[in-house]
Amino acid sequence: MREDSRGQAFTLEGLVSALVLLGALLFAVQSVVVTPGSGGDLDTSTQSDLRQQASDILLTTARAEDNDLSTLVRNWSQAKQTFDGAINRNIGYGPRTPPGGFGAMLNQTFTQRGYLYNVYVVYRPANVSDGTGRVPMVDRGNPSEQAVTASYTVTLYDNQTLTARNVSQNVELWQYDTNATNNVDGFYPVPNAVDGPVYNVVEVRVVVW
Amino acid sequence: MVTERTRNRAQMILLGAIALAVLIVGVSIVVNSLTTTRTAAPSQASPQIDEAREFGFESRKGTRSLVLRLNHRYRNVSAGDLGTQITENVTRYSQLLAESYASSHAEYVSITYHDGDSAYGERLVQAGNDNLTQNENRRDLVPDERLLGWFVLNVDVENTSREQAEIIVENGTHSVEYRLNETSNDKLNVTSVVSDGATVTGRATGICDPSRTRVLLDLVDGTSFSADCQFNGTKAIEGPSTVAIENGDELVGKYDLVYNESVSTPYGLCSTSVDRIEPCTSPVVWVANVSATFDSSELNFSNDYNVSIYGVTS
Numbered sequence: 001m002r003e004d005s006r007g008q009a010f011t012l013e014g015l016v017s018a019l020v021l022l023g024a025l026l027f028a029v030q031s032v033v034v035t036p037g038s039g040g041d042l043d044t045s046t047q048s049d050l051r052q053q054a055s056d057i058l059l060t061t062a063r064a065e066d067n068d069l070s071t072l073v074r075n076w077s078q079a080k081q082t083f084d085g086a087i088n089r090n091i092g093y094g095p096r097t098p099p100g101g102f103g104a105m106l107n108q109t110f111t112q113r114g115y116l117y118n119v120y121v122v123y124r125p126a127n128v129s130d131g132t133g134r135v136p137m138v139d140r141g142n143p144s145e146q147a148v149t150a151s152y153t154v155t156l157y158d159n160q161t162l163t164a165r166n167v168s169q170n171v172e173l174w175q176y177d178t179n180a181t182n183n184v185d186g187f188y189p190v191p192n193a194v195d196g197p198v199y200n201v202v203e204v205r206v207v208v209w
Numbered sequence: 210m211v212t213e214r215t216r217n218r219a220q221m222i223l224l225g226a227i228a229l230a231v232l233i234v235g236v237s238i239v240v241n242s243l244t245t246t247r248t249a250a251p252s253q254a255s256p257q258i259d260e261a262r263e264f265g266f267e268s269r270k271g272t273r274s275l276v277l278r279l280n281h282r283y284r285n286v287s288a289g290d291l292g293t294q295i296t297e298n299v300t301r302y303s304q305l306l307a308e309s310y311a312s313s314h315a316e317y318v319s320i321t322y323h324d325g326d327s328a329y330g331e332r333l334v335q336a337g338n339d340n341l342t343q344n345e346n347r348r349d350l351v352p353d354e355r356l357l358g359w360f361v362l363n364v365d366v367e368n369t370s371r372e373q374a375e376i377i378v379e380n381g382t383h384s385v386e387y388r389l390n391e392t393s394n395d396k397l398n399v400t401s402v403v404s405d406g407a408t409v410t411g412r413a414t415g416i417c418d419p420s421r422t423r424v425l426l427d428l429v430d431g432t433s434f435s436a437d438c439q440f441n442g443t444k445a446i447e448g449p450s451t452v453a454i455e456n457g458d459e460l461v462g463k464y465d466l467v468y469n470e471s472v473s474t475p476y477g478l479c480s481t482s483v484d485r486i487e488p489c490t491s492p493v494v495w496v497a498n499v500s501a502t503f504d505s506s507e508l509n510f511s512n513d514y515n516v517s518i519y520g521v522t523s
Contacts, residue, residue, distance in 0.1 A: 016226075
């Protein structure tokens with residue numbers, strides 16, 4: 001009888017040990033922080049780094065002496081009706097590198113490290129009801145769920161001219177038409193958004209994934 | 210069969226299990242806190258600091274460009290009308306910026322121009338194409354010493370003489386003299402001579418190619434707008450200066466000159482009754498006082514600052 005009691009105590013101690021261990025494991029599993037990057041390609045730290053790098057590239061280009069962001073936004077070819085040196089209006093430069101230091105920095109920072117990027121020029125409409133418009137400068141496909149975005153705002157003025165090669169420097173922005181089929185006035189997709197010397201406020205948006 | 214020895218072993222298993230459980234709980238707490246620290250720290254405030262910095266830079270640059278354009282947009286304008294024009298245009302610009310920031314960053318930004326706190330300068334302009342003077346006598350354009358912010362000369366090369374005309378910018382004993390004439394191959398010769406008293410300290414000659422028979426010169430920076438010719442700018446001498454022209458009848462074109470304070474000149478205020486080939490004066494904003502507001506979830510600021518439109522501080 002005494003030996004039976006000892007046997008039951010031994011069994012109970014084993015069960016208690018198992019329960020304590022299982023409880024600890026359950027607590028540990030439940031308390032692990034599930035970050036957005038845990039199940040995908042980019043962890044949060046990498047996303048933060050990429051966003052900062054894209055932001056730095058935009059800032060550096062905006063303050064550059066040559067080929068600054070304003071120059072790049074106005075680098076529009078009348079002959080090809082897309083950015084000068086680009087493939088077409090739908091994908092812009094696509095797999096090609098954009099011109100100037102901007103393209104070189106994007107290539108060095110992202111392409112050479114295996115990341116993809118898109119660059120869009122987002123403009124204000126002539127009529128607010130039309131919503132914002134977007135011109136792809138570089139389109140390399142659909143961004144993944146982990147894509148990060150950085151943007152920089154650039155102001156265009158009525159009396160500025162397009163900067164592409166072989167474009168007349170005597171035609172100012174306000175003189176262009178936003179209708180691509182108008183061969184008389186020339187075509188530039190960004191419209192004159194307000195009266196006065198300001199032409200439009202555009203956002204250069206870089207998406208990296 | 211449970212003996213005293215096996216019972217001790219069972220208690221050791223229980224104690225070991227408790228120790229292991231404590232270890233697992235401890236490690237999970239440490240790992241958890243590390244992960245939380247890494248993910249939370251860099252992602253929130255940092256992008257908004259960058260965006261605020263970007264807005265601060267762009268709002269100054271944009272306001273300067275906008276006011277500069279409005280200063281030179283109209284000839285016949287009073288100070289009150291110019292102030293109203295600038296207020297309206299800065300408001301429109303602010304609305305565009307606000308729409309752009311709201312749609313892309315979910316942030317509110319605004320810029321407000323304060324005309325009462327802004328400083329006005331004066332602009333001397335000859336808007337029509339003509340000889341700069343009607344005879345060879347010296348004519349003072351700016352007779353009192355003033356800070357020069359803008360001096361653009363649009364030369365009609367075809368009608369300019371091959372004899373030299375001189376523009377003299379003087380500051381006490383320092384001076385820059387520009388000698389301009391058409392060359393034998395229909396270009397414009399611009400020779401600048403920088404002097405300190407009787408000593409010549411610098412000399413540069415630029416041969417400028419006309420575009421549709423005209424050359425646009427920036428005398429402050431010392432270059433043509435097409436950047437094909439360089440010479441000494443008025444920046445070669447520091448401080449307030451006077452401006453005069455000699456043999457102005459040899460030079461044909463138009464000009465636009467801005468300085469920080471009005472001077473007593475024979476030129477009247479510009480109006481519709483003043484011929485475009487007659488020099489006249491009009492007000493310009495020399496320093497614009499602006500408030501910039503940035504409002505986001507993590508960062509808010511409002512800043513009053515002065516924007517020097519011509520990059521010259523008094």
